[in-house]
Amino acid sequence: MKLGGEKPKKTKTGQYQTSEDILSAMAHEHAVIPLILDYRSLRKLKGTYVDTLPLAVDPADGRIHTNYRQAVAATGRLSSDDPNLQNIPIRTEKGREIRKAFVPRDENFGLLSADYSQIELRIIAHMSGDPNMQEAFRQGLDIHAATAAKVFNTAIGEVTRDQRSRAKAVNFGIAYGQGAFGLSQNLGIPRGEAQGIIDGYFAEFPGVKGYMDEMIGFCREHGYVQTMMGRRRYLPDITSGNNTVRAAAERVAINAPMQGTAADIIKVAMIQIHARMQAEKMKSKLLLQVHDELVFDCHKTEETELMALVKELMEGALPLAVPLVVDMRVGKNWLEAH
């Protein structure tokens, strides 16, 4: 039985593609498809986490120790391996059960999670100088709802759930240089409609379009792009004669300065937080970094002090034209803290 249309998608080696997005799109074609997806997600959780993490416990102290790599990610992010603790599940119900297994060292501690709210969009608001985007962040608005209000020309209070969801997808895609095709696939809408939304977005946020063109232009001239703190990413493909190769480099030129600036900012915060915790001789410890989030083992007598210190130093690590906002919470496990 033929599934997936007349010309099923193939991978570059000629195999039929069966990735989640492909199977989901044809789920109505056969009753087995949802069962396959369900099986796959369960096997992923079992194989990568449930069966494996217990083997990573260090017998010396009963704890799991990851490695942080400082010279792997091209944008300046950290990476984590053996085991990777930057991809612990959170999106599904059963995945969240795994996250609950991460707990404080003993009953005198809680887990504190502090994460930057929308840090990459705030960075683009800063770097682009876009007045509408900056104003939304200064007013503390729900950025996706504010985006929807602009793009769909309605009052922010009148934004529908569907409009907000589409605006969120646009905000998300902007950070990666996504086009009309990608957005249409993502939202399950016609390509023309997706193009209309993107056109509306750039009309309302012209500074963002300007930023994208500027990064590409700078890269063509200098051969690299850079973060606010001067970290460079060289992109020789920016002048490629192959359209596909060049377009890929252009997306990287758009994304790398903001992803890399976010990485720079949290690294500054980590250094300052660690210094202050040492100076104050605190019992709490910084445990994990997950790109825009820091996780601490927080001694119960230090909760107020640590939360104030972390919030101040994370939000103030690099002053921008818009506020940096950090959300935080203490819990008895990582899921509760998040």
Add this chain to the structure above:
DNA sequence: TATGTCACG
């Protein structure tokens, strides 16, 4: 060892 898939930001 290469490939496809999927977990996270």
Add this chain to the structure above:
DNA sequence: ACGTACGTGACATAC
């Protein structure tokens, strides 16, 4: 007609 969204790491499988 083609390709189409950035950055990672781990696992299962085929070769």
